[in-house]
Amino acid sequence: DTGVSQDPRHKITKRGQNVTFRCDPISEHNRLYWYRQTLGQGPEFLTYFQNEAQLEKSRLLSDRFSAERPKGSFSTLEIQRTEQGDSAMYLCASSLLGRSGDEQFFGPGTRLTVL
């Protein structure tokens, strides 16, 4: 499968714990994006990388959230001291800058449940 993959697909954690999600983009894509989707809403942008540089962060990305893409390939999203309001689907997408309107290809998501 050469699409965007995310791991894990589901994560249940207790409030206050830290969690980390991984995203592997399509191999030749230089841009990688993180979104959050809650029930009944469309995806909301969190942050994106071009190669290893984090170019933009949303106001939704509080200081408990951190994202990295150390070698310009896979990315991790960490949430520290999780809160019940963090429960959501976390989506990763990738694109190739300049190709086809920078069309973003999405992974299946990681569903986070904070108890």
Place this chain on the structure above:
Amino acid sequence: AQSVAQPEDQVNVAEGNPLTVKCTYSVSGNPYLFWYVQYPNRGLQVLLKYITGDNLVKGSYGFEAEFNKSQTSFHLKKPSALVSDSALYFCAVRPLNYGGSQGNLIFGKGTKLSVKP
């Protein structure tokens, strides 16, 4: 604030009838426009996109959308609906700032399409 509106939470259509899912947007510049479809337990898939050129865009599975700059709309249409078209549809806009670009997509809330036999 930049936003995308999908005024209908749900659209119900009988199989074989035409369908329309509405989308309007409010963003600066000349954006790229997308329709994504989300099936249960599957990731978002792009259905069609408007980058430039003809205002009528044809996409996958017989869907099409018309870009109307004056009305800032990008409604999704299909002449004859299928039961298998039942899914969640999202309109998304990628703003383009003059002299540069913005990376993220702005999504609408989504419209659930239900096609009955």
